[in-house]
Amino acid sequence: MLSNIQAKLLIVDDLPENLLALEALIKREDRQVFKALSADEALSLLLEHEFAMAILDVQMPGMNGFELAELMRGTEKTKNIPIVFVSAAGRELNYAFKGYESGAVDFLHKPLDIHAVKSKVNVFVDLYRQSKAMKLQVEALERSRREQELLLTRLQATQAELEQAVRMRDDFMSIVAHEVRTPLNGLILETQLRKMHLAKDNAAAFTLDKMHAMVDRDERQIKSLIRLIEDMLDVSRIRTGKLSIRPARFDLAQLVRNLVENFAPQVAAADSSMQLETEGPVEGNWDEFRIEQVVSNLLTNALRYGAKSPVQVRVYTEHGEARVEVRDHGIGISEDNQKRIFQQFERVSASHVSAGLGLGLFISEQIVAAHGGSIEVESQIDEGARFRVCLPLEAST
Known part of the structure; x- marks a missing residue:
């Protein structure tokens, strides 16, 4: 060397x-x-x-x-x-x-003296080379130390991410178990009750009105299970880049109007009310099924966290965008939590245990982003929340 x-x-x-x-x-x-x-x-x-x-x-x-x-x-x-x-x-x-x-x-x-000159020069050159070599070794060691520190920092960050992932997995499995158990328990209880009536030959328990009520209850529980499964499948599709968007021209205002009408039972169960404001047809090329999924999620959250207050829904156009606003007057969302609610498995609530897998807003944001749009939130604690979906009126290329 x-x-x-x-x-x-x-x-x-x-x-x-x-x-x-x-x-x-x-x-x-x-x-x-x-x-x-x-x-x-x-x-x-x-x-x-x-x-x-x-x-x-x-x-x-x-x-x-x-x-x-x-x-x-x-x-x-x-x-x-x-x-x-x-x-x-x-x-x-x-x-x-x-x-x-x-x-x-x-x-x-x-x-x-020729020999003296050569000897002295050789000595100083050797000293220089030794010093230079030592300096290079020190620099190499310093580089190695910095690389090791960087590697250690990355390993620590990776370890923290893995630990967080494990915690999220465990929390998610716990949430899934709880959320799946609720509709299953309802179905099991209904089945056991019917078996008991059948064992006693209690035909009065199976009148037409009672059968209609049973079917309605079964349908609600089954739809709840399907929604949970679809949410988990959507997360898998998003992670693998396989979330399909099939745009077609439709009226966004009419879609939201139909949704608000269909939400009447949920509105009544939440002891709330829902008002819709539209400015006429708002047409564009979007995936109708996916946009319905987004708006349904926002309406569900507004009823869930709205503290029985009225929910206002507005459909309009502004700055070359179609917009849907859902406004509640419930518990609100803190500024810190506003940054978290669009993450996976986040279920932010200030006053009670949240329902669901904590995937709705994450999936909704991914769907809207796939359309070239965005979701915004404005909120303060105890003053409710306003969610705004912005979709480009022109097809995203």
């Missing part, structure tokens, strides 16, 4: 022949030698490259070697470059002492 690290060497001398001679002495295939004829030229190279060491001539016109060394020691990028001074001046001038004061690591006198 060390041999792969290229070492750059800087030599500075005002005499070209000295530069060529020194270059020939220290140059090797794994080294790159840069030459400068002045301190200014050397400074430009120092700012551009990273050097393993610098060999400076002391006596140069303009800025001398000592002054260049002091500048290098005062600059962050160059302060740690080993400096070796070279001088032809006599030892009596005490240049070596001044060189060490300027930050040099060694001082050589001309004429140069």
Whole structure:
């Protein structure tokens, strides 16, 4: 690894022949030698490259070697470059002492000892390579540490998601068991009651009126089971991208009008009332079955959480959209819960246990989104809620 690290060497001398001679002495295939004829030229190279060491001539016109060394020691990028001074001046001038004061690591006198020069350069190049290799290893370790931290964070997030998924699964299975048990219990009780009457040959229990009532009760329980199963199937279709949308032209206002009429028994059972406001036909290309599913869900929720207050339903057009609004005056939804109610298995209620699987609004939002539309909610606690379905009047492409 060390041999792969290229070492750059800087030599500075005002005499070209000295530069060529020194270059020939220290140059090797794994080294790159840069030459400068002045301190200014050397400074430009120092700012551009990273050097393993610098060999400076002391006596140069303009800025001398000592002054260049002091500048290098005062600059962050160059302060740690080993400096070796070279001088032809006599030892009596005490240049070596001044060189060490300027930050040099060694001082050589001309004429140069070839073996000494080569040896010293080899030492500093090896030190540079070792330092560089260690720095690269530290950087690699730091990258590895950051990658491990990131991986750990992702694993923790995945673990949290899995734990949440397990909790949601368990909650969902509990909800399903409860919701399925309710209509089944009704059917079982009805069956047991009829068996008891049959065992006693009680023909009076099977008059035409009573049979009509029995069939109506059975039908309600069966429809409840079918609705639960359809909700679960729709979630599966949504997850696999197989929720089918079959658009055809129809009048949205008429669809909502029919729904409001069909909801009369539920409205009466909730001890509430429901008013519809329309501005005439609102025609567009949508999946009639799916849009009916959405509006039915909103009407059911309005009755469920409306605290027996009147429910207002409005169908109109605005900004190139067909809109259906369902407004109740019940318990309302907090701002935090407004962000949750369109998620799977969320059953938000401020005052009582919610019915259903917590899938209705999730499925409704997916259906409307598949039409290129949106569902909005406006609500405050104890002031009811307004749900608004927005559908493009033009077919979504």
